[in-house]
Amino acid sequence: MKYKLTCQPGSSLQQLTGNWRNQYPEIDHEKCIGCQKCIWVCPEGICFLTGRKNKAGKIFAEKDLAYCKGCGICARECPVKAITMAKEAKNSNK
Amino acid sequence: MKYQSTFPHLYNPGHSACAGCGEAIAIRHLLTALGPNTIMTNATGCSEVTTTQYPLSAYKIPWLHSLFENAAPVASGVLAALKQKGLTKVQVVAVGGDGATYDIGLGFISALWERQENILYVCYDNEAYMNTGYQSSGATPLGAFTTTTPPGKNSEGNNLIKKDMIGLALAHRVPYIATATSAYPLDIQAKAKKSLEIVGPKYLQILTPCVPGWGYDPALTVELSKLAVQSGLYPLLEIINGQFTKVQKIKPVPVTEYLKPQKRFAHLFKDEAGQQVIAKLQQIADENIKKYNLV
Amino acid sequence: MKIFIGGLKAVAQTVANCQPQVISAYPITPQTHVVEELAKLKSAGKLTAEYIRAESEFSAASIVLGAAATGVRTYTATSSQGLLLMTEVLFNIAGMRLPVVMTCANRSVSAPINIWNDQQDSLTVRDAGWQFWYAENNQEACDLHVQAFKVAESTQLPVIVNLDGFVLTHLTEEVDIPEAAKIKRFLPAYRPVEFLNPQKPQTFGPLVGPADYFEIRQELHEDLIKSQKNTLQVGREFKKVFGRAGNTLIDGYKLADAQIVLVSFGSVIGTMREVVDELRAKGVKVGILKIITYRPFPTELIIKALAKAKIIAVVEKDISLGGQGILATDLKAHAGQKLKAPISSFVVGLGGRDVTKETIKKIIKLAPKATTTAVTFVG
Numbered sequence A: 001m002k003y004k005l006t007c008q009p010g011s012s013l014q015q016l017t018g019n020w021r022n023q024y025p026e027i028d029h030e031k032c033i034g035c036q037k038c039i040w041v042c043p044e045g046i047c048f049l050t051g052r053k054n055k056a057g058k059i060f061a062e063k064d065l066a067y068c069k070g071c072g073i074c075a076r077e078c079p080v081k082a083i084t085m086a087k088e089a090k091n092s093n094k
Numbered sequence B: 001m002k003y004q005s006t007f008p009h010l011y012n013p014g015h016s017a018c019a020g021c022g023e024a025i026a027i028r029h030l031l032t033a034l035g036p037n038t039i040m041t042n043a044t045g046c047s048e049v050t051t052t053q054y055p056l057s058a059y060k061i062p063w064l065h066s067l068f069e070n071a072a073p074v075a076s077g078v079l080a081a082l083k084q085k086g087l088t089k090v091q092v093v094a095v096g097g098d099g100a101t102y103d104i105g106l107g108f109i110s111a112l113w114e115r116q117e118n119i120l121y122v123c124y125d126n127e128a129y130m131n132t133g134y135q136s137s138g139a140t141p142l143g144a145f146t147t148t149t150p151p152g153k154n155s156e157g158n159n160l161i162k163k164d165m166i167g168l169a170l171a172h173r174v175p176y177i178a179t180a181t182s183a184y185p186l187d188i189q190a191k192a193k194k195s196l197e198i199v200g201p202k203y204l205q206i207l208t209p210c211v212p213g214w215g216y217d218p219a220l221t222v223e224l225s226k227l228a229v230q231s232g233l234y235p236l237l238e239i240i241n242g243q244f245t246k247v248q249k250i251k252p253v254p255v256t257e258y259l260k261p262q263k264r265f266a267h268l269f270k271d272e273a274g275q276q277v278i279a280k281l282q283q284i285a286d287e288n289i290k291k292y293n294l295v
Numbered sequence C: 001m002k003i004f005i006g007g008l009k010a011v012a013q014t015v016a017n018c019q020p021q022v023i024s025a026y027p028i029t030p031q032t033h034v035v036e037e038l039a040k041l042k043s044a045g046k047l048t049a050e051y052i053r054a055e056s057e058f059s060a061a062s063i064v065l066g067a068a069a070t071g072v073r074t075y076t077a078t079s080s081q082g083l084l085l086m087t088e089v090l091f092n093i094a095g096m097r098l099p100v101v102m103t104c105a106n107r108s109v110s111a112p113i114n115i116w117n118d119q120q121d122s123l124t125v126r127d128a129g130w131q132f133w134y135a136e137n138n139q140e141a142c143d144l145h146v147q148a149f150k151v152a153e154s155t156q157l158p159v160i161v162n163l164d165g166f167v168l169t170h171l172t173e174e175v176d177i178p179e180a181a182k183i184k185r186f187l188p189a190y191r192p193v194e195f196l197n198p199q200k201p202q203t204f205g206p207l208v209g210p211a212d213y214f215e216i217r218q219e220l221h222e223d224l225i226k227s228q229k230n231t232l233q234v235g236r237e238f239k240k241v242f243g244r245a246g247n248t249l250i251d252g253y254k255l256a257d258a259q260i261v262l263v264s265f266g267s268v269i270g271t272m273r274e275v276v277d278e279l280r281a282k283g284v285k286v287g288i289l290k291i292i293t294y295r296p297f298p299t300e301l302i303i304k305a306l307a308k309a310k311i312i313a314v315v316e317k318d319i320s321l322g323g324q325g326i327l328a329t330d331l332k333a334h335a336g337q338k339l340k341a342p343i344s345s346f347v348v349g350l351g352g353r354d355v356t357k358e359t360i361k362k363i364i365k366l367a368p369k370a371t372t373t374a375v376t377f378v379g
Helices: A037-041 A073-077 B022-034 B071-085 B098-104 B106-114 B165-171 B185-197 B211-215 B218-230 B255-259 B263-269 B272-291 C007-017 C032-043 C057-069 C080-085 C087-095 C120-124 C138-155 C180-186 C210-242 C268-281 C299-305 C326-338 C357-369
Strands: A023-027 A047-053 A059-063 A083-087 B038-042 B063-065 B091-097 B120-125 B176-181 B202-207 B237-240 B243-247 C002-006 C022-025 C050-053 C074-078 C101-106 C131-134 C159-164 C172-176 C250-253 C260-264 C286-291 C293-295 C311-316 C343-347 C375-377
Touching: A023 A059, A037 A047, A037 A059, A037 A073, A037 B022, A037 B185, A073 A083, A073 B218, B022 B038, B022 B091, B022 B120, B022 B176, B022 B185, B022 B202, B022 B218, B038 B071, B071 B091, B071 B106, B071 B120, B071 C022, B071 C050, B071 C057, B091 B098, B098 B106, B098 B120, B106 C057, B120 B185, B165 B176, B165 B202, B165 B237, B176 B185, B176 B218, B185 B202, B185 B237, B202 B218, B211 B218, B211 B263, B218 B255, B255 B263, B255 B272, B263 B272, C002 C007, C007 C032, C007 C101, C007 C138, C007 C159, C007 C172, C022 C032, C022 C057, C032 C050, C050 C057, C057 C074, C057 C080, C057 C087, C074 C080, C080 C087, C080 C120, C101 C120, C101 C138, C131 C138, C131 C210, C138 C159, C138 C172, C138 C180, C138 C210, C180 C210, C210 C293, C250 C268, C250 C299, C260 C268, C260 C326, C260 C357, C268 C286, C268 C357, C286 C299, C299 C326, C311 C326, C311 C357, C326 C343, C343 C357
Parallel strands: B038 B063, B038 B091, B091 B120, B120 B202, B176 B202, C022 C050, C022 C074, C074 C101, C101 C159, C131 C159, C260 C286, C260 C311, C311 C343, C343 C375
Antiparallel strands: A023 A083, A047 A059, B176 B237, B237 B243, C002 C172, C131 C293, C250 C286
16 A cells, blocks of 8 residues: 555644744743642643752743643743743744 | 754644634543553544544544445444453443433443443533534533524523433443543543553543633633532532542532623523523522532 | 354354453343353353443443553454444444454344344444454354454454344354464464553543644544555465465455346345355356455445456445435445446345345345335335
């Protein structure tokens, strides 16, 4: 058969959904307590622990903007308000 | 500075679920709990269409979509084949939305339960046929706007009560039954993991808010599903062999707090007839609180 | 091993000898004997397959779909209403290129409800992408099943083996059941190319858009056409191992010099052979073209076989309501432009109406003047 009927696992990475959004989360590394709430609630699953510690000794989180759709759940749910949603610049290159 | 994820989950981004999609949260945590030694069958619906647009796929486990109604029997066939191959440790999971579960696929699920097969069935419940444009399903709550139950001069939205799938599962003597929601992802993981300890059919129903279908600001997904639970309208339970092993206790909030942020209930706040529906919904919530000892 | 046995019981034993690994079916008259016999074999320990009692034909077909996608040999059986109920899954199985083998005990389609034989059921789903084979007698039915597994697995295209309900399924006659040991020599273990496997995860059944669907369907069609070669090859191999003719796509009886040719399929061929012999004795140059493989439609072979015919009468137990007999329509569409003879459509035997020698003789009488643009019913 010439045409493959199946898809490769995880290949959706080729679709950069980051260009959907009009706002994006900015994480304040110093405020972050590494509770992982943003990691759990992100629908895209692109928040992750950086493995680096802030001044308070907590491992802080960051997000992969290539896929972030700007829903704002992370900012809403962060217990220490370390995340703010910033407006996406017009015609910005990601 | 640009940060890049290592994409450690079994469900990759790049899928086209809406921003703020409750089901995307649920499915990822479900897969984390199940692990890579899993085969998943999936009904037609949001969880299939947003994730597997040829030639791309978000799933990193072996996954099959056949039709709208048959995720359950396809899973039965997968299980039987694995048994013949001696691969009894591979987990078989069937996933369907509320449309596939409550309506078109219900008979098939009943038979899977009757056959007592060792399969986990997960229903992600966004309370309507959201993928095709928010038409009503058997899971649509009373009073909700859907495109087939639009409110108007002669209607206050859906005039039918949400089907009781938990009751149906109990009647089938399903050994593991649980409800969960996107707001508590670790609870989803715990329940999925717990279900796998039981040999036999398992049913996990997850309330997954839908941004366009329910009509709300995408940032509120987690908050809204919390309110669904706190109002008593969506009790979070775990029932093992007919015994209630987990009941999420709540400090009840009036159902109006849950209904108000959602456009699909906005019409209920406009007139007396709508108020009567809200009262009926409050009654349903109060009955749940009593029935399941939620306080 | 030659024994005196009912048609479907013979098929069940043959299928069991082919060692399918997952079987699921739902009972419907007149298919019931095959599911009951398989259940007996399973409980007697003679069948090692998983045997899943489904709660509907849709479910049974879905179960074998899931099993086939997980890379094992699968089998199901049905009739009539059941076949129509699983139509969605039939298209799915073929579209996913899964080598399921199915028995269809041909029965009429409701309404009115009728449990007796005609060929309407199978022909109604002829577009699904399955290979459609028709047995003339119970020996051929058994033999076709053995070949079906081999052809399905080598072409990645499912096969339906059809036999007439009651007429063949419930007929007790002498059949040489293909033995398990011989089948093992002939039919290798199933080696799927791609299947559901945690060691090599793949996504099956994605949403395919306009950019890709067209070529995928085209390839399915072209592979179905190409499968004729596989069928003939497997048929030759079958003859070598079992000593009986395999699937030759079509067959002729006293066809070479026939002026009037009856084109048909299924058990009615048997009756026709007797009529042809009687009429030949009287000097009437009549012959039969028997269709064994209906899909893919063996156009080239048929054109060659009918090249010299002067009158072609298609005889079948089905009708495309509002049109003509389905085989007649297919014959005209595929081969009509290359054949000199007029082709007329005769419909017989609907709902189990007996097709006797008299029926066939009447058709042969009517054929020379019969209309070619409408159906002639001969009840």
